[in-house]
Amino acid sequence: MDGIEEQTRKLQTEINERRALLHQGDTESMSRQELKEDIERKKKQLAELHKIEAANELSLPQRSERPSVLTEKILAYQNDEMTKKDRKLMSLYEQWKGLIRTSRESLKTDLSEHELCVMADDVEKGLNDMMKVYSEIRERAMPSSETRRKMDSCEAVTKDIMKILNERITAIDGDFDASRERQRLHQLLSHQYAHSIYGTASQSSVSKQSDTSSIAVKRIDAAAELAVKEAEYKIVQEEIKQKEK
8 A cells, every 4th residue: 555655645746736836837847738737647647546545445455565566566567668658759759850851852852743742741650650659658747848849849840841842742833943942941950949850960051051961961861860770779679678577
């Protein structure tokens, strides 16, 4: 029972703290909506613990170590699942980031309508896969401010590049103009939220008012590919460790 009582007290304290932040208007670390969502999540977790506590009292009238052990196993399982989801999210993030970088470079060339449609589908799918895992994480806990920042940047960058893709697909600007497209794609780098996606080479490009050189592009693509492979390798290694246990 001690494990359940400790978790119950902790959750109730966190709920009270967040309610106090809402009342005081101190929402620098997260928005009011995020605070409300976090309170609701913790209230659900609190209700689950109360159910476990009630079930234990009915089935085990005498004090034993079983409830505590059971609670520890549940919490360990939940933490393990959250860790796996965090790793999966970061792997998807690196894959999506590499896709966005290569897509931007490809858009500097004259592409067919089919190629543009395939690119648009890939970009949207990459974002949707990532946001699905992100939503699953948010259902259980409040993501870190760094994770929230990354996801916000992903949505904003996707919106920017999808606007260009849709305009190219509908040929709203007429025939392909390489100079115009390079200038428009260059503007994507001017947003603060885009810096973490396109990398330091893109930031340098903005300051110098010129496009990234072909060598820099290859380095970015190679770095993105390496990051994805490293993330996938870490996931495989963790799974092997879990099986060995």
